[in-house]
Amino acid sequence: MTDELFKEIYAKYRNTVYTVVFNYVRNHEDASDLSQETFIKLYTYGEELQSDEHIKAWLIRVAINLCKNHFRARKRFSDEPIPDDIPAEQTDRHDDLLPIVMELPEKYRIPIHLFYYEDRTIAQIADALDLPEATVKTRLNRGREKLRKILRKEDWSI
């Protein structure tokens, strides 16, 4: 990979990787470390990635695996209380979506994030999370149900 291409990929997908990781770890310090680790793995990756889509899927999958290893190594869980890193400046809590999503259990918030922010299909999410598609559908549905309970129903279409 040329340096220029690496920089191009990084510029294009750094937000993708960072937000996926942040959804897991929910703090900037770990999110920053794990995001950088993901791109370092890309730089040193020994196989050919054929397309934009392939690169994006690869980055998401690697980021997720790093997060899982991170929690295993530290014997921590991503469902610990939310740290202060989550922005919640807006006065109306019901319109402040990021902390609301972050309050969801990990198994719901990761599919919700990948589906709504990254426009990943259910099949792609299943592939990234190494889960059956039916499980992803179930988690998306349950995640949506939980969001609907928190958000003002009349204002939001999920």
Add this chain to the structure above:
Amino acid sequence: MKFDTEYKKQINNFCESINMPDPDEMLKLAKARAAADNITERTEITMTKNNRKKINRFTVIAAITAASLAASAASVYAYSNGGFSALFGNIFHDEVASSLVEQGYITEHDIANTDGIFDARLTAVAGDVYNPTLVFDIRVNDPELAAEYDTMEIDSFVLDEEDYDKYKSHYGTFSGTGYRDEEDPTLYHVSLWGGWSIVNSKRGVADIVTIRLVNGDDVQDYDVDMEFRFDIPEGSLKNVDCVFIDNTFVTYKDMDIQLGTFIYDNYETMFDFFFMLPDSYFEGMDPYSNEVYFKLNDDFREFADTMVLTVDGVDYSPKTGKDSTNACYDPAYLPGTFNAHGDVYFPAIDYENSQNVTLTIDGTVIELKTDGRNRDNNAEGSRWYEYDISTTFDDTDFKVSTIMFSTDGTEVTFKYYAPEKVRSKSYEMAQRALDAQWQQLLSTITVEVDGVLYETTSTAMSGVAYDPNGDYGPQWECWATAKFYGFDCSDPHTFILNLNGESIIVEDEEHGYLHNKKYDYPDEEEYSEECEGVDTVEPDAENIPENDAADDSEN
């Protein structure tokens, strides 16, 4: 306010507030790490244009051959609470299955599997051919673990054995729900709906891949691999009938929509629709994005809400649950010709014993049954003839099998053998290749009737039927139909078929019927006998229902 739009906006704002390394800094970090790790091997990563086309050609299921309705003689497993019928009725709250079991549509099995944490046993398969229900007994071997949860769910493949062995990766899983046995807290009775996956099968496979223990919000998934292969005796599942509805189009919000198949089973009534989306439909959107899918779903639900099914004066509205209608957007299927389909579900009706059945769509009334007679898809006076016309296209010899003439238009049906180059492909890949080839040939076909040129009105319903196993005729045979509707073609003075660059005079005043093999289509009575009770009017491969149940199964 749309959640996805606002969520994206807030996440983007969030990202802008973070001090991430810029690309040059990140490159330095990566290089430093590579040097530290002494990694020198790197291969090229190419940034080719992303091809996200995801062709998910629906599996063509051949018309339901008439299975004997005689109930199987299988014995009913004797549960302590009164047998399978009570199990369905009392535990699964499935009165339809309970009734079918009482009628004898059940086969008992005793096939065990284990993964250590769970012992599972397939005990029965019951129901009708479109709604086979598999019953498992699954035991949680750790009583303490069992005590923490009150509900069990499973995800499982359910497939015809050959499909499972060859094409498992092409299919999705179904989900089933289990309930704790009243007397044994470690034992769950699990009911799994198998969709249309084992229609016409003699042997099926269930492969449980996930067992999920649930207690409110506490959900624990266990990945398992439990395979069950089971026989499906002929007649052990109740037959289901369908009516193929030809030549019925409606327009809604600039979408041309064709009504395809009408299926009435013991659980519900389903109408299948095919959409022709105009290019303008995608304005301002990436045609491959979820945005199109959401828009289509919204439009289709609105479209469904315009419908009323009337049976002997009683009106039925579409089911209103969130899964009662769906629109499957299939962007890769040759955009511009056809690119979506959807189903609308109504409650189950007694179609067989009804006299008059109509479906009203946005004010347009479609008669399905009148005075006890099924809809006649073919106008009065229609006739079919066989011809000896052929053309070679893309190394394939296409032969015109029949041409139908009616007051509504004409149909030209081709039969041919799949070219060698697709025969080694999987069914799905071969189907894709054949569809693409057919669509190319179809674009060359027009008919000239009494001096007026007509282009095809075919949609995806003109896709290719492909028989790689010789189940319905010679092995590798394909058939496809070009349809031309909207004009009287019952008795043309001249009929010219323009095909692959040639103009073929099929009929004219001077020469009469040319190329005609003088074949008269069998009359309705003979044909009914040939079809052994299948409630249709012609062996038109395009009208075969498509199997998308696995893809769309919602939990």
